[in-house]
Amino acid sequence: MKTFLLSLLLFVSLFEIGLADTKKLTSPNEKMTLGKEVPDVILMDSYGKERSLKDVIGNKPLIISLIYTRCQTACLVITDSLNEAVEKIGNVGKDFNILTLSFDSTDTPEMLAKFRTMWGLEKPGWVVANGREKELEKLLKAIDFSYRLDEETGEFIHPNLLVILSPAGKISKYIYGVNYNARDLRLSMIEAKKGNSSASVTEGLLLWCYQYDPLTGTYKVDVAFILEVISGIAFLLFVLFVFFGKAVIATIRATGRFIFRRGVTSAFVLLLLLFREQL
Numbered sequence: 609m610k611t612f613l614l615s616l617l618l619f620v621s622l623f624e625i626g627l628a629d630t631k632k633l634t635s636p637n638e639k640m641t642l643g644k645e646v647p648d649v650i651l652m653d654s655y656g657k658e659r660s661l662k663d664v665i666g667n668k669p670l671i672i673s674l675i676y677t678r679c680q681t682a683c684l685v686i687t688d689s690l691n692e693a694v695e696k697i698g699n700v701g702k703d704f705n706i707l708t709l710s711f712d713s714t715d716t717p718e719m720l721a722k723f724r725t726m727w728g729l730e731k732p733g734w735v736v737a738n739g740r741e742k743e744l745e746k747l748l749k750a751i752d753f754s755y756r757l758d759e760e761t762g763e764f765i766h767p768n769l770l771v772i773l774s775p776a777g778k779i780s781k782y783i784y785g786v787n788y789n790a791r792d793l794r795l796s797m798i799e800a801k802k803g804n805s806s807a808s809v810t811e812g813l814l815l816w817c818y819q820y821d822p823l824t825g826t827y828k829v830d831v832a833f834i835l836e837v838i839s840g841i842a843f844l845l846f847v848l849f850v851f852f853g854k855a856v857i858a859t860i861r862a863t864g865r866f867i868f869r870r871g872v873t874s875a876f877v878l879l880l881l882l883f884r885e886q887l
């Protein structure tokens with residue numbers, strides 16, 4: 609409900625700013641950025657501590673959420689939706705980290721701290737930060753994130769997106785929009801781990817069963833792959849039955865007879881003991 613109300617606020621605000629203005633900004637050029645390593649810039653977190661981006665990544669997939677603290681529209685929806693999705697996924701700080709990054713270099717640690725507290729981002733592995741203008745610009749240029757100030761409203765006009773970095777600091781994926789699906793986020797982070805030893809067998813199976821659809825920007829069940837797997841298993845069972853069926857059936861029958869006899873004997877002994885107790 610909270611996300612819906614914030615989304616409604618964003619929808620109304622778009623008309624106040626003007627839809628034509630939002631169209632002037634372009635989305636990142638993924639052909640140029642995907643797979644590229646971002647620079648290890650120095651950031652200032654909400655506690656007033658300088659931290660390198662490499663330290664924030666912490667050898668885990670990193671979700672970068674781009675906001676500014678004075679924002680009264682999209683940034684609120686982005687933060688709320690991301691928070692809800694992360695609650696469903698869990699393990700933030702263990703399997704992945706998050707950087708809520710203000711692209712406004714005038715945001716102070718106090719303003720960042722207020723934003724962090726207001727949205728309940730005080731979680732292990734979740735960093736709220738910005739940086740000096742030159743450091744920010746290096747990172748924003750690397751991920752091809754552009755924004756501009758609307759003189760009439762005093763608000764920044766910017767694309768609404770998340771950036772997923774691999775544990776090595778390379779751009780793995782962009783997730784567009786302001787509402788985020790927990791499953792898509794989880795699969796995006798698993799994909800960011802590919803080629804990294806931290807990806808588990810279970811995570812690998814999840815990636816095989818889901819296929820990324822670039823048109824919708826979401827993951828869909830790969831029905832063809834699942835049917836192929838089921839067909840393969842069925843064929844393997846058939847082959848095993850043809851070659852070893854008789855032996856397996858004989859073993860099952862023998863085992864069944866043994867269990868039955870053992871069970872009857874045990875029941876008989878139990879009845880004798882109960883009868884003895886009655887005497």
